[in-house]
Structure formats: structure tokens, C-alpha cells
Amino acid sequence: MRLRLEIGLARLAGRLSRLAARGGGTTLPGKLLVAVDPGALATLAERLQHGAALVSATNGKTTTAAMTAEILGRRVRLAHNRAGANLVSGVASALLDADGAELGLFEVDEAAFPEVARRVRPRVVTLGNLFRDQLDRYGELELVAERWRHALASLPADTVAVVNADDPLVAGLARGRGAALRFGLDDPSVARERLPHAADSKYCVSCGTPYEYEAAYVGHLGAYRCPRGDDERPPLDVAARSISLEGLERSSFDLVTPQGTRRVTVGLPGLYNVYNAVAAAALSLTLGATLDEVAEGLARFRAAFGRFERIAVGDRTVLMLLVKNPAGANEAIRTLVDGGPPALALVALNDEIADGRDVSWIWDVDFEPLAASLERLVVSGSRAQELALRFKYGGLELDRLDVVPDLEAGLDRALKLAPPGSTVPVLPTYTAMLALRRVVADRGLVRPYWEREERFDELVGRAR
Amino acid sequence: MKVVVGHLYPDYLNIYADRGNMAVLAARAAWRGIELEVRGIGLGDRLVPGEHDLLYIGGGQDREQALIAPDFAGRATALEEALLGGAAALAVCGGYQLFGRYYRDRGGVELPGAGFFDLHTVAGERRMIGDVLLSCSLEPGVERTLAGFENHAGRTILGPSAEPLGRVVAGFGNDGESGYEGCRRGRALGTYLHGPLLPRNPWLADWLLAQALAHSTGGEPPELEPLPDDLEAAAHEVSAERAHERGGRFD
Ligand SMILES: [Zn+2]
Numbered sequence: 001m002r003l004r005l006e007i008g009l010a011r012l013a014g015r016l017s018r019l020a021a022r023g024g025g026t027t028l029p030g031k032l033l034v035a036v037d038p039g040a041l042a043t044l045a046e047r048l049q050h051g052a053a054l055v056s057a058t059n060g061k062t063t064t065a066a067m068t069a070e071i072l073g074r075r076v077r078l079a080h081n082r083a084g085a086n087l088v089s090g091v092a093s094a095l096l097d098a099d100g101a102e103l104g105l106f107e108v109d110e111a112a113f114p115e116v117a118r119r120v121r122p123r124v125v126t127l128g129n130l131f132r133d134q135l136d137r138y139g140e141l142e143l144v145a146e147r148w149r150h151a152l153a154s155l156p157a158d159t160v161a162v163v164n165a166d167d168p169l170v171a172g173l174a175r176g177r178g179a180a181l182r183f184g185l186d187d188p189s190v191a192r193e194r195l196p197h198a199a200d201s202k203y204c205v206s207c208g209t210p211y212e213y214e215a216a217y218v219g220h221l222g223a224y225r226c227p228r229g230d231d232e233r234p235p236l237d238v239a240a241r242s243i244s245l246e247g248l249e250r251s252s253f254d255l256v257t258p259q260g261t262r263r264v265t266v267g268l269p270g271l272y273n274v275y276n277a278v279a280a281a282a283l284s285l286t287l288g289a290t291l292d293e294v295a296e297g298l299a300r301f302r303a304a305f306g307r308f309e310r311i312a313v314g315d316r317t318v319l320m321l322l323v324k325n326p327a328g329a330n331e332a333i334r335t336l337v338d339g340g341p342p343a344l345a346l347v348a349l350n351d352e353i354a355d356g357r358d359v360s361w362i363w364d365v366d367f368e369p370l371a372a373s374l375e376r377l378v379v380s381g382s383r384a385q386e387l388a389l390r391f392k393y394g395g396l397e398l399d400r401l402d403v404v405p406d407l408e409a410g411l412d413r414a415l416k417l418a419p420p421g422s423t424v425p426v427l428p429t430y431t432a433m434l435a436l437r438r439v440v441a442d443r444g445l446v447r448p449y450w451e452r453e454e455r456f457d458e459l460v461g462r463a464r
Numbered sequence: 465m466k467v468v469v470g471h472l473y474p475d476y477l478n479i480y481a482d483r484g485n486m487a488v489l490a491a492r493a494a495w496r497g498i499e500l501e502v503r504g505i506g507l508g509d510r511l512v513p514g515e516h517d518l519l520y521i522g523g524g525q526d527r528e529q530a531l532i533a534p535d536f537a538g539r540a541t542a543l544e545e546a547l548l549g550g551a552a553a554l555a556v557c558g559g560y561q562l563f564g565r566y567y568r569d570r571g572g573v574e575l576p577g578a579g580f581f582d583l584h585t586v587a588g589e590r591r592m593i594g595d596v597l598l599s600c601s602l603e604p605g606v607e608r609t610l611a612g613f614e615n616h617a618g619r620t621i622l623g624p625s626a627e628p629l630g631r632v633v634a635g636f637g638n639d640g641e642s643g644y645e646g647c648r649r650g651r652a653l654g655t656y657l658h659g660p661l662l663p664r665n666p667w668l669a670d671w672l673l674a675q676a677l678a679h680s681t682g683g684e685p686p687e688l689e690p691l692p693d694d695l696e697a698a699a700h701e702v703s704a705e706r707a708h709e710r711g712g713r714f715d
Contacts, residue, residue, distance in 0.1 A: 132479065135615055139591075140525040197483060202475075208531050210475075357594070357710070358613045360659050363481030385699035389663040392695055393487040403695070 006037055011096055027085045030092030041088065044095040045104060045120040050076055052104030052120050053287060056113045056148075057128025057164075059328040060276040061086070063268070064128060065107040066304040067280035071289050071297030072103065080105040084305075087112045091120065103287070110144050111137070114151035125152065126162040126283045127170050128275070131219055131327035132200050132364075134356035141200055145169045152177070162282045164275070165234045166221040168211065169201045172231075183238040183282040184223075187253070190243045190271060191215035191222065196330055196366060206230040218272050219327040238282040240274050248308075248319075248339030255281055259291050266298045268308055270335030272328070306433040310423075311440055316415055317423040318440065322433050323347075324355070326364040329427070333370045336425055341373030345425045346414040348381040348407060348432035355429040359383050362390050371396045376417050378402045380410025381432045407432060408439045466499040467676045470516035472559070473524075473532045474504045480557055480615070480658035482522030488662040488669050489518075496689050498673070507535050513545035517676035523557025523658060529567075530575060536562050537576035544580055552675035553652035556661060560646070560654035561585045561618055581647045581654055582623030583638075591617045596635025596657060597707035598645050602671055609633070610665045611703035612657030620656075622647060629655050634707040651675040664699040666691070 011029055033040050045052055055065045062084050069080050079101035081094035086109045094106065108116045110130070117125065127148065130141050138144055152161060152173055163174040165182035174180040195202060195216050203210055204226035211231075216222035225232040240253040251274055252265040266277045281294045289297075303309045306322040321336065323329035336342065347367075351357050371377070371394050379387040384405040391401060404410040411426070418424045428436055471486065486502060493500035505511055524532075547553055555563040564583040567575040577584075598610040610630060619639040622628060628638070629646025637645035638656070646655035653672075655661065662669040674685035 135479070140527075142525065142527055197478070203528070203531065208527075351706070357706075358480075358615060358659075360481035360484070360613060363484030363487075363660050363663075364478075383702065385695060385702050386664070388695045389699050390484070393484065393491050393663060398695075403698075 006033055006040060027087070027089045027093050029096050030085075030089035030094075033092050033096060034089055041092045041095070041119045042121070044092065047099075048079065048101060048104045050103040050287070051123035052106065053124040053126065053283060054106050054108050054113065054117060054120065054122045055126045055128070055279075055283065056108045056110055057126075057279075058110060058131040058133045058325060059331075060128050060272060060279070061107040062304045063273065063276045063307050064126065064279045064283070065105055067266075067277060067298060067301050068283050068287075069105055070301045071280060071284040071294055072105070072287060073297075075289065075293065076102045078103055078105050081107060082304075088115055088119070091116055111147075114147050117151045117155060121155070122159060124160045124162060124283060124286050125155070126279055127173060128164050128279050129167045129219075129221060129327075130169050130201070131325055132361075133325035134361075135358060137353065137356060141169060145173065149173055160286050162279065162286055164221065164279065165236055166217065166223070166275075167201065168205050168220070168224055168231065168233075171234055172205050181237045181282050181286055182234050183278045184233065184236045184240075185215075185217050185221075185243065185271070185274060185278070186223075186236060186239040186241050186256075187243045188215040188223075190245065191217055195220060196327075197364060200327070204228070204231050218275060218331055221275070238278060238285070240278045243271070243274055245269065245271065245338065248335070253277075255291075255294070257281065257285060257291060259285060262291050262295050264295050264298050267301060268303060269339060270308075270331055272331040272335075273308075306428075306437065311437075313415060313440060313443070315420045316418050318411075318415075318436075319423050319425045320433060320436070321425060321427050322430065323365075323427045324430055326361055329362075329365040329367075332427060333366065337369045337373070342370070342425050343373060343375045344377070344414065344417055344422075345370065345374060345427065346378045346380060346410060347387055348410060348426070348428035348436065349379070349383040349387045350381045350429050350432040350435075351383050352431045354431050359386050362387060365390075367391065367394050374400060376400050376402065378404055378410050378414045378417070380404050380407050381429065384410070407435050411436055411439060465497075465677060465680065466501065467493060467517045467673065467680055468515065469500060469502045469676070470505050470511070470519045471502050472505050472519060472521040472536070473507070474522075475506060476528040476532045477522040477524040477559055479525055479528075480523045480613075481660040482520070482556065482658075484660035485522070485554070485556070485662045485669075486520065488660075488666070489673065492666065492669050492691065493673055495691055498677070507532060511539050511542040511546065513542055513549055514551075516546065516551055517679040518672060519543075519546065519551060519553040519652075521553075521555045521559030521562065523559060529558045529562070533562060533567075533575045533577070536578055540578040540580070543578050547580060547650065547652050550651065550679040552672050552679065554661075554672055555652070555654040556658055557616065557656055560656060561620065563647070563652070563654045564620065565623075567618060580652065581649060582626040583620055583647055584623075585618040585620045588617050588619045591615065592636035592640050592656075594635055595703060595706040595710050596637065596645070597633040597704050598630035598635075598637075598657070599633050600630035602648070608667055609700075609704065610655075610657060610661070610668060611700050611707060612655075612659035612661050612665070613703075614656040614658070616656050620647075629653055651679075659703065664696055664703050666693050666696045
């Protein structure tokens with residue numbers, strides 16, 4: 001009874017928050033609920049008939065969870081924090097928003113993972129990768145991995161760990177665990193020649209010797225081996241082979257699983273999205289999906305918001321690529337340049353807490369391949385000046401550089417420079433991405449992210 | 465004119481955008497027609513005193529720092545000979561700690577340093593994270609500011625013979641209490657400021673280049689041709705603003 005009252009009040013707060021146009025109202029109900037009753041999250045999660053699955057990673061958790069939702073959404077009713085509110089309060093809000101849900105599917109912030117896992121008691125956890133990210137907020141990689149290790153150890157032995165075998169630190173977490181599924185890439189023809197500058201876990205987790213790579217795919221992810229023989233990439237249970245990267249449109253690959261092999265196409269470019277697709281496939285199979293459902297779901301999938309999202313703005317198109325850490329930015333840039341080096345781009349850097357207040361990471365991003373083809377670059381955001389320096393010292397001529405700190409003005413400058421019919425790549429940090437989407441939404445061109453949730457709410461309501 | 469930079473452990477210590485500091489040194493040298501060569505010095509490589517005009521060491525995660533610390537401590541004599549011979553140095557973050565006598569972690573285990581700076585570092589309870597602004601006087605009567613970002617759990621305590629790099633205007637500094645940041649011994653500087661340091665504080669990049677040239681030519685540090693630094697000044701201003709808004713100090 002008490003819980004029902006609390007739920008009612010928390011939902012009401014969400015509606016009021018949206019009415020007052022204070023933003024998405026996506027976490028306020030959950031915050032309230034968790035504040036009045038910290039045990040409520042566990043109680044709500046217990047009601048999920050098929051249990052819950054958590055997805056965490058430095059990069060790709062939103063996309064991986066969204067792909068999984070696409071695969072499973074026709075089979076079961078989901079509670080899914082699709083707007084990316086991935087702290088305890090966001091998970092609670094998603095549960096509040098979707099009662100009657102049968103399966104919980106939650107992307108979870110790396111630092112919040114232990115607490116969410118403790119409260120939700122998931123059936124499956126998917127751990128994608130660990131890259132250096134916002135050291136001012138998360139701390140060092142080893143520290144995050146250690147917290148994950150403890151969280152995993154405190155879950156029942158039958159909780160399945162779906163882990164990226166290509167990341168030494170993450171693969172190590174499932175070492176010796178019976179209920180584990182290991183995924184990765186297996187196609188040296190798409191590997192990088194060498195590790196990028198910002199590669200992280202490149203020293204053996206056991207002895208500290210640099211790994212030898214048979215293939216490095218994304219950052220330090222790949223087929224690694226300690227020359228002393230005490231660690232190597234474990235055998236893959238679910239793998240992508242014969243990968244074909246088809247420009248900015250899609251990629252396809254042979255999805256090799258214990259249930260068989262299937263050629264799969266995903267409507268997202270880039271090797272890092274192949275990782276996301278393989279992770280989503282491994283997770284979905286663990287949750288009971290068939291190989292057909294996996295292939296069809298991935299084929300239907302369209303970009304999660306801000307992640308290779310295309311938005312029409314008049315007769316131009318904005319291609320929004322969220323960037324938030326060196327590894328993610330390197331892959332976004334590589335994919336963009338491989339799809340045809342752009343002559344114009346907008347890069348936007350904010351330094352709010354959600355972006356990381358320490359902006360030093362932009363110096364570890366390989367922007368040079370992007371800068372090489374640019375005739376014009378607009379830098380924007382509250383730290384636009386710092387970006388300007390990054391490109392100045394990266395070799396971009398100053399007459400190609402426009403410094404426009406105001407985001408709306410920056411977007412307009414870029415759109416004005418773009419020929420009609422063309423696509424403008426926009427690379428914003430998290431809060432810059434939200435702000436730019438809001439600008440476009442105010443002009444009536446894209447639904448704000450919480451409207452999708454409302455719509456989702458409606459659909460679930462109708463299904464009941 | 466030529467400057468040779470020795471970059472210590474570039475594969476291990478590069479976490480806080482150390483590449484940015486190197487890019488700034490290289491570009492500002494090139495724009496003035498000065499040749500600048502960077503030579504990496506990795507685990508087990510020799511450090512030959514006199515070979516480098518400027519030594520650079522950056523920051524790493526605890527694990528990487530522990531992997532190279534014994535190797536670096538073993539070079540104490542060569543490092544001292546190189547620096548007393550007039551080479552310049554910039555040591556940032558973890559590298560700054562390793563330029564001191566030792567780093568003591570929370571378990572009481574001491575990681576040895578090279579001991580060129582009279583200081584030691586003790587792991588603290590809280591990390592000191594945030595924007596920071598310093599006031600420095602590297603030349604008598606010339607007061608300048610440095611803007612950067614710090615992120616360290618270590619509290620660095622200067623010994624009696626150590627001279628700080630600067631006074632904290634906003635932020636934490638060496639230990640969050642003394643009001644001092646960094647260390648200076650002759651042409652060698654150590655600091656917690658990354659951000660990275662040199663792009664938005666180009667005067668410091670030029671000071672280091674001039675000191676390195678002095679070592680290379682055997683003369684006095686030359687007056688370097690000024691460069692248009694409008695963008696650098698704008699970035700410095702924003703960074704200094706952040707330090708004023710957000711920088712804190714333990715009380
Ligand atoms: Zn090993």
C-alpha cells in the first residue's frame with residue numbers, strides 16, 4: 001500500500017516536472033522514490049517476471065541497450081531507461097514508468113553499477129569495455145574494474161556475465177565464472193595497424209608486460225596475448241567474423257554463436273558499433289531470443305539519440321556524433337573519415353559535470369585525420385577556446401577556424417557554411433549534444449528526448 | 465638552432481594530455497625556425513647526461529606509475545648530472561611526484577623517486593580535483609599566472625630547501641593547505657597542473673624553450689620572438705575564470 005502511494009506521488013512529480021518544462025523529468029520520479037524509500041527499487045525489480053539485465057561500459061552502453069530493446073521488444077514488455085538516465089534514480093524512474101513490464105533492461109553508469117546491481121539483482125550483466133573517461137569523476141580504470149569485480153562476486157553464481165573478451169580488464173572479471181558468455185571480434189582484416197595514442201589497458205593484467213596484439217580493433221580492444229604466456233584473449237562464444245564496413249550507412253558481419261551463424265546487417269557505421277551489436281546479440285540470446293529475432297532486430301535498429309543520429313534541418317542534415325572520451329571520439333572520427341572525409345564540421349565542448357570538468361582529454365583524441373580534410377571548422381561550447389587550441393596545435397590553419405562559444409550560434413554558423421543538401425557532422429560532448437538537440441527541437445525538427453518516453457509510456461499503456 | 469627533448473616513459477605516462485604539452489613545444493619552436501627533436505626514453509633505455517636540452521615526464525595511472533618507478537629511481541644520478549649541467553625539465557602530475565624523494569601510498573608502502581626535488585608525497589584521504597590558478601615569478605620582478613587542472617590524491621610536502629613553483633590563487637596546490645604549488649630547482653619545474661599546461665600558458669612553453677636553448681648553445685636564455693597568442697589568451701581566461709568559480713581549498 002505504502003509503495004503504491006509512493007509510486008503515485010513519484011509519477012505525479014514527473015508529470016509536473018514536464019509540465020513545468022524544467023526538462024525531461026526522466027529522473028525526478030526515481031529520485032523522489034529512492035529518497036523516500038531506498039528499498040523501493042528492489043521491490044519494483046522483484047515484480048519483473050523475467051527479471052532484469054544490466055548493461056554497463058564506458059562506451060556504447062546506450063546503443064547496446066537500445067539494440068537489445070529492439071531485438072526483445074516484440075517478445076516481452078520492457079522497462080528500459082532509453083533516455084539514458086543511467087544512475088540509480090534513472091533505473092527507478094524507468095521501472096515506475098513501465099509497470100506491467102516483464103523484463104528490465106537497464107544501461108547503467110560505470111560508477112553506479114555496483115549499487116544498481118545490489119538492488120536490482122539482475123539475471124544477466126553485460127560488461128562492454130573500460131576506457132579512460134572523465135578521470136575527475138570516475139577515477140582510474142583499475143578502480144572501476146575493482147568495483148565491478150566486487151559487484152560481480154556478490155551476485156549469485158547463476159547470474160550470467162556477458163563480457164567483452166577483447167578487453168583484458170573486462171575479460172578478467174569473468175575469469176573462473178561458470179555462468180559467462182564471452183563476445184568479441186574475429187576479423188584481422190579490419191584491425192588497426194597499431195594501438196592508438198590513447199590506448200589504455202595495454203599491459204598484462206598479471207605481470208605488466210606489454211601485450212602483443214594479433215589484431216587491435218578499437219583502442220586496446222582486440223586479440224591480445226601476454227608474451228610471458230600468463231594471459232590471453234579467451235575463446236569467443238559469440239563473435240563477429242567477415243566484417244564489412246559500408247561507409248556511413250551500415251555494417252554487416254557473420255554473427256557466430258553457439259546457436260549457429262547468421263549474416264547480420266546493422267544500420268550503423270563503424271567497428272565500435274559492431275562491438276555494440278555483438279554485445280546486444282550475446283545478451284539477447286542469453287535472455288532467450290532466437291537467432292532470427294537477433295538478426296531482424298539488428299536490421300530494424302536505428303541510431304540511439306545523439307549516436308550517429310541524422311536530423312534534417314531545413315535542406316541540410318545534421319549528423320550528430322556524441323563524443324565523450326578519447327577512445328569513443330577516435331572511433332567516431334575514424335568512422336566519419338572512412339565514410340568520406342568531410343570538408344566542414346562542428347565540434348562542441350562543454351565542461352559540465354556530465355561532460356567532465358577536466359577537458360584535457362581532447363588532447364588525447366586523434367583529431368588530425370579529421371582536421372586533414374576540413375576546409376572550415378566551427379568550434380563551440382563553453383570551452384570552445386580550448387578546442388581552438390587543440391586544432392591550432394594539431395595543424396589546422398587559423399583562417400579555417402571559427403570560434404563560436406554559443407551553441408545555437410555555432411550551429412547556425414556551421415549550417416550557413418554548409419551547401420544546401422549537404423550533411424554537417426556535429427561532434428558534441430554530452431550536455432552540448434542535449435543543448436543542440438533542444439535548439440533543433442525548439443525549431444520543431446526533432447522530438448525532445450522525453451517525448452519518446454511519453455510515447456513509449458503510451459504504447460505500453462495500450463498494450464496492457 | 466636545435467633543441468633535443470627527452471620524453472621519459474611516453475608509453476606509460478601520458479594520461480593527462482601530455483601529448484598536448486609536447487605539441488605546443490614543437491609548434492612554438494618550429495614557428496621560430498628552431499629545430500626540435502623528441503627522443504623517447506623508455507624502460508631500460510639509457511639517460512645520457514648532456515644529450516637532452518629539456519626533459520619531460522608526464523602523469524600516469526597508479527599502475528603505470530608503479531611499473532616505471534624503480535627504473536626511474538635507478539636513474540637518479542644521471543638525472544641529477546643532466547639537470548645540474550643546465551638542462552631544463554618539466555615534470556607533471558605523477559612525474560612530478562617521482563621527481564621527489566618518495567611516494568607513500570595508503571598502505572604505507574613507499575615508491576622511490578629520483579630525489580631531485582626536496583619533497584615527498586603521501587597519499588591522502590580525499591582527491592584534490594579541480595581547476596587551479598597560480599601566480600608565479602620565474603624571473604625576478606615578473607609575475608605571471610598559470611591556469612590548469614589538478615587531480616591528485618597525493619599530498620606533496622616540500623622540504624626545507626625546496627622552492628615552490630607558484631602561489632595558489634584558486635584551487636588546492638601541493639597539499640591543499642600550504643598555499644603553494646609545484647616545485648622549482650633551477651631550470652627544472654614540477655607541477656600538478658595538467659589541462660594540459662602549456663597550450664593555455666604559452667609563456668611557460670617559451671620560458672622552457674629559452675632555457676633549453678641556453679643549454680644547447682651554452683649561453684644565456686635568448687629572447688624569443690613573440691607569437692600571436694590571442695587564442696591562447698582566451699583559453700587562459702576561461703580556465704582562470706573556472707578556477708575562480710570552482711576552485712576550492714581544504715580548510
Ligand atoms: Zn603477463
